[in-house]
Structures are given as C-alpha cells and as structure tokens.
Amino acid sequence: MELRQLEYFVAVAEERSFTRAAERVHISQSGVSAQIRRLERELGAELFDRSARVATLTVAGKAALEHARAALAAAGATGRAVGEVTGLVRGRLSAGMVVGCTVTPLFEALAAFHRAHPGVEISLLEDGSDRLVEGVRTGALDLALAGTAALPEGLETLTVVSERLVAAVPADHALAGRPRTTLAELCAHPLVCMPPGTGVRTVFDRACAARGLEPAVTLQASAPDAVADLAARGLAVAVLSASMTEHHRDRLVTLPLDDVETPALLVLVWKSTSNPAVRELLAHARRAFAAPDAG
Template identity: 35%
Template sequence: MELRQLRYVVAVAETRHISRAAEQLHIAQPSLSQQIAKLERELGVPLFHRHAGGVELTDAGVRFVERARRILDLVADLEREMADVAELKKGRLVIGSLPVTGAHVLPCVLPAFRARYPGIEVQLVEEPTAKLIERAARGHVDLALLTLPLDAEALAWEVLGEEEILLAVPPGHPLAQRDEVPIAALADEPFILLKEGQGFRQIALELCHQAGFAPRIVFESSHIETVQSLVAAGMGVAFVPRMVARSGWEAFPPAYVCLAERPHRTLVLAWRKAGYRSRAAEAFVRLSRAMWGGEGHAVGEPGNEAARDGGA
C-alpha cells in the first residue's frame, strides 16, 4: 500500500467518478483504474461499487476512506512541520558544554540564537570532557563545546577561537611581580590541577611536558573555581584560561601572570561525524563562529591540524 493509492481512493470517493478523479489528480483514467484495482486485490475486498453513472463506496470502502483521510492529514501535518524545521521555525537543539567554559561562552551566543530562531527549543547538558565526548560520539547531543586536542575519531568539529592560558599564583608569591614567566621556571613549584577526565588537565600536563618536567601535583579538583581558590590560599600554582581569570575573583583573587611562551587553548563545537547535523545545529555553529571570530575549519580541512597542535 502506498500513499498515492490512499490519495487516489479518497479522490475517487469525493468525486464518485473515476474520470473526474483522474482529471483532478492529473493522471490518465486507465492508470487510476488499474491502481484502484491493484489495491483492492492486495486488500482482498472491493472498495467501490461500479455502475454506469460512477462509483459508490462499499462498507469496506467507507472504513478505508475514513482511515485514509486521517493518515493523509497526518502526512500533511508532518510535511508542514518538516518544512518549518527546514526553515528553522521550530525544532530542538541539544548542546553539550564544559561547565565553566560554557558559562562564559554560551551566555554570549544563546540570547542571539533565541532572538533569531525563537521556535527552536535549546536544551543544555553540562558534563566534564570525557563524558561530553562520549555523549557527542553517540549522538546524544547535537553539538558539544570542547577544547582541542580531541582524541575522538568519531567526532568532527569547527573552531570557534583561541584563548590565552595564564599562570595563577598566590598574591604574595615572588612570581606575582613578574611580567611573564617561562614555563620551565615552574619545575619546582607545587601544582594544583583539575581531576582526570577534564580536558584542561591534559593541556596543563602537556605544557609542563613540553617544558621538560612533570608537575608536582599537590591538589586536584573537579572545578576550576576551587583550583583558583586553593592558589589564592597559597597552596600552589595553576594554569587557567584567560576567560576564567577575568571573572568574579575580586574578594580573594590569585595573581595572574602571562607565560613567556603565550600558550593558548582552542575552543571548538564538535558533533558526531557519521550523524546528521540538523539545520538548527548548522545555524548555531555559524552564529557562534561569527560571534567568537573562529576560522571555522572542519576536521580534515586545511587549518584544523594546526589548531589541534597549538591547542595543547
């Protein structure tokens, strides 16, 4: 049974005449008769009584037409809804985000996105890096706000922008008076790091590795705010993204110092490579890139590997 056959039966029932229905449907009368007869054979019951003046529905035909109209109405509603989705008049977008990074990035983008696409429902999921990568790889989120490098073959991404990494030290620390500090000079310092599963932890470890030492880790935390509080309390030093250093630490702040190497991290929006990226997701990526000034290189395109190497 095909949708066109449902339409054919309904048209014949409404016109009560094969020829008039064929004219209305813009098909040949013999072709319409053949399709109706074929459907009746498949169903095993006649849908119409044929007579010289036209046709009349059988009892089975009355039931068939009633259901067929419901189905065709649902199909029409579905087509209209899909058209609205295609035109971004309605839909749903699930965005996964690193909690702290998302707290700084998304408030800039989400209001502009909602103003432009008020019919798109946006759902936010906050997870640490490892869980967020897993959700994105399984398609449980449409987009994930992450940082490079990403050890995830299942994901593609586009770059939003780059952000400098600073050194946070206790206010009374001798390094607090320096304009900049080479990372190698931190080899003997106690470090406070984020816990396993956090992407920024890997960035911090790689920075130390590139400088020729393994950090002496004295405390670990799941939250960058706690890391900074421990630094401010004199418990050690830490690397922090610039966006975090700029916010909310007036009461008891650590001191922030530039690193001589000017390291940075790269922010990306990632999605499942093998999955379908909706029009809403594409629109969110475009708007985010425009607001954050990223180059927007998709994985595998020129420029992406350079961003990946630089992000660590």
C-alpha cells in the same frame, strides 16, 4: 501518473533492463513492467522498445526521461524542505557545555534560538570536555562547547578561544617578581589545576610529560574562578589560560609559561550531518561569539 511510476521508468532507462531495475527498486519484475505499461497508457505512447534484449528508450521515452528525473528531484526537494521546517517547528536539541565554565555567548545563542523556534525542546548538559566530544560522536549530543588541546578529528568545529597557559600567584609568592616562568620552575611548587579531561589540563599534562616532569597537583577545581581563588589564598600556584585570570588581577599576578606553546582551545563541535535545528543554532552561535562583548 504517480511518482513511483516515474521512479520505475527512470530505473529501467538507466539500467537498460527491467530485471536490474526491479532489483534496484526492490519489487518484482512483473510489478515494474505493469507500472510502466500503466504509465505508457496514461501518456498515450510507448516509452521502451521491447523488441531487443536490452530495454532502449523510444523517441517518446527520451523526451520524457529528463522531465521524469526533474519531477523526482523536485519531489525529493519538497520532502527535504518540509522535513527541515518540521525539525524547526518541533523536536529536540541536546547541547553540552564544559563543566564549571559560564559561557555567556552560548547562553545568548540558546536564548535566540528558543525565541525563534519555541517548539524545539532544548536540553543542556554540563560535563567534562572528553565526554562532551564523545557524546557528539555517538549522537547523544547534537552540539557541545568543549575545552581541548587539539581539534577533534572527524567533527566540525568552531574555535571560540585559543589561548596559551599562564601561571597565577599572589603578589607575595616567590614567583611573583618574575616576568614569566617555565614548566620546570612551576613544578617546583604545589599546583591547583582544572581536572583531567579539560582543555587546559590536557595541554598542561602533555607539556609536562614531554619534558619528563611530574607536577604536584595538590588541588583541583572544575571552575576556573575556584582555581584562581584557591591560588589567591596562597594554597597553590594556579595553572589557567590567560582570560581565566582577568577577573582576578587585583589578587593575582599572571606569568606566561615560556615553554608551553600549544594553546588551550575552547571549541564548538558538531557532526557535519547535523539536523536543521543544529545548523540554525550554529548561526545564532556564530553571531553571539562574534559580538564585541562576547569575551
């Protein structure tokens, strides 16, 4: 008894026709008939009543149908189980990370995955958030950590950070004495920002456009620490998210932006049809980002 015989048997039973079953399994009708006859000889009973135009199950056929379906399902499950194990024993996993951002929990997740599955080759690409998300969409990347102003449509996401924007200035700046500021006040000064395509910049640009403001972005840097450092030296007012200024509190005063309510997001993105290696890495990532010292 072979699995293909059971497949053909189930196809004929469900289609109630040898002709339609042959079309379904993509072989000739004579081939289906021959394999069903062979199966019947092995079982010692006829499975179909062939006296009518419609193929109907005999009593023996009815008794065999559910077992045949179960055998095919078990064979499929076996193949999937082996495929998942194989995917975690050897293979490739491509991850992406937003440029200029050192995200320790992601590194912890990659390291834990590597220890558990050393046979899987890991690659890590640093790029702009827009290109990272597009890489996940096209399949060039399996998973990416990207900054964005809104959750990407059509992809699975895990929000790691959701923060409002702040302005950061040195203590002797004209804005430093205020408890908070607005976009209009901010745009009266030269600005240093992260480049277009990052989550923080996207939120900022959209907020300015919605109010008809044209900010004077005179300096750009990919790394948040570089943006903060340039601001601390008095070259321009920095636009960052709240946590990006934490390590510079001794040099910078942070001012919440009253009229920018949309948060900047840092999210893990992946496809819902991701392979077993991605699902395993995600399990490590969830634990790493949930750890008390993940921030």
